[in-house]
Amino acid sequence: MTFRNTAAAVPLAILFMLPVSQLWAQEANYSIQTSKGSTLDVFSQLNPVVINRIHSWELALTGPDESPVTGAEIFVTGGMPDHDHGLPTLPIMTRETSPGRYLLEGVRFHMPGRWQLTVTINSHQGDEIGLLDFEL
């Protein structure tokens, strides 16, 4: 009986872990260092990132000591420096999905070209900022 229960539980457990493990297995789309030496890895739920589709990012924040930074507030702003305009949406960090991993919802890019985002982080480490520069 115990064996049968265990046998049934294993595929179920795999099924529940699948979306999470897939995102963990995904290589970071972008990775930056902040002003305090933390690492911010961006895992886009739309992979690869393409224009004109609203989607979410998971942001993984690791301190200089390589431990996850928990309880942080993260703000993302930015735009296209060559076009003198900002993001088309107002992305918001809505929750911490697991220790040191944060969900950023409402991300969209509406033009091909160079994008520059400023990530402002407020945590027990104090305030820090990071600059994310990429081409779409």
Add this chain to the structure above:
Amino acid sequence: MKRFLIPGLLVIGLGAGLGWQLLPAPLPQAWTPQEAALIQSLSLSQLPALSPDPSNAVADNESAAKLGQLLYFDSRMSGNGEVACATCHQPERYFTDGLPLAAGTALGPRHTPSLVGLSHSPWFYWDGRKDSQWAQALAPIEAGHEHNLDRLQVIRLIAKDRDYSERYTALFGELPSLPATPQAASPLGNAEASASWQRLSLAQQSGINRAFANLGKSLAAYQRKLLPGPSRFDEYADQVSSESGISGNGMLSREEIAGLKLFIGDGQCISCHNGPLFTNFEFHNTGVLAVAGQLPPMGRYDGIRLARKDEFNCLSYYSDAQPEECIELRFAKDDNELVGAQKTPSLRNITETAPYMHGGQIADLTAVMQHYNDAPTSMLSHNEAKPLGLRPVQLSQLVAFMQTLTAPLNVDPGWLVAPSQ
């Protein structure tokens, strides 16, 4: 000899000047890998399947689309009995009307946009004041210059028409019971209709609103059928690669290819007119003059505020979506950058949908290209576009490229005419 020198130099100078203005630059042998990728990204074959609309439970229901089609062509849906959706959004004109400003029961303040492919947009109206196609479909019915009817009279029409009421009931259940009086009522109507609306009970108001929303959802189900068909450009784009020659399969002329090169390059058109529908469905201030006699509009700055307080938006009682599904509305921005910004229109079939811009201010495509080449100062806030410095021959090449985007619609012809009940 000396007396020929100055006239000779003048002739040479004049010839060089005219040549610079009018002679095309030679085309390269092949596209670069970056150019080839951009061209492929514009092909209709790259258009993703239409996303579901969680706020509309009947968005992809055939019976709802059929009811929507009947409503779309029915001029009884107007105060004077002469105006239907199809009056301005005419199928034979790619769902536009050929006029600078829409003419319903009266002349309106905006140019009629095409409906083709519009169901891919997250926002509706030039200023994006509606966040779904069904919420959009309701507003013209009650607008004084469009259909000039009101929601109570619309539901009375459905209840009195046996075919309509049977179709409605099969889709949505019983119609609400209607009061004997008043005949007309709406919170958006004139003083009399508005006062009549206030006299109705909350349950009556809610029942009428629910039925009205259901009709909007049916109209949206119909409009989701209106998709563009592949054009000469798509046939060209689908075989483009950096290895193949620039002439490709011969579907485009040298002038049209030169226009395409400018479109994705120095013309910067692709910045906003991108993706398979040649639009990012976003809002931009491009310094278009206000319509004569109108103040410069606030555009999306006002539009997003109207969308947030709309009684039929994605977060409303009449939406079928869960709040977390209303992603566009929840994460929409509303800052000063949106002052004077209007929605980027699709360029599919653009040669057939003149005049252009939100107020039909620009009569033809040559004048449109000249406008972007000049990038004039905006009357309100700032023009995002910068002067391009293109030569007249290059502007003609861009216009030539526009000709390659016209094609018959990818719609079963039965949807393009008034249906027989």
